[in-house]
Amino acid sequence: MTEQPIPPRAYGVHIEATPGDAVIRLDGEPLPPGQVTGYVLQHDVHGALPSLILHTRQPHGVLFEGLATVAVAVQQDHGDVIEEFLSGIDPAGLSRAALDRDDLDPGKHGVAEAMLKQLADWAKGRS
Incomplete structure (x- = not known):
């Protein structure tokens, strides 16, 4: 318990x-x-x-x-919090959201950058 x-x-x-x-x-x-x-x-x-x-x-x-x-204050292991957050992400939803971003860069790493920005937005509670 x-x-x-x-x-x-x-x-x-x-x-x-x-x-x-x-x-x-x-x-x-x-x-x-x-x-x-x-x-x-x-x-x-x-x-x-x-x-x-x-x-x-x-x-x-x-x-x-x-x-x-x-x-x-209680020392927290941020790895556990991050792992819990990431395990709840729908990969298809992340792909759609990243590709629909207004700031999507068409460069070599643009999709990865858009995915990281989208994850950061979701972590902050932004859509």
Whole structure:
């Protein structure tokens, strides 16, 4: 059975950081020293709460205090994701889509280039 992810919840976040050191508090409790090697704080001002991702060292001093959605980063093997994506591609559909592209180059590698562009478009969710 696959473990179900825990839905995100908002934490009170306070970050005091200088080069080489950061003290991060979640709901007022400091994370143990050395447990987090770094973090990324991201916020779309038109979105809801900021997101705090704990994983990599931050080289510059930062001060943040407020609510944020917190996620712990998990290293992914991109090969598995790519393999899953490519295994779902219909070869005939890819050929048709590549040959129908407006930017199809008639040169020696034009069809291969069009197929790669089409795969990239599909990976980004574009038709």
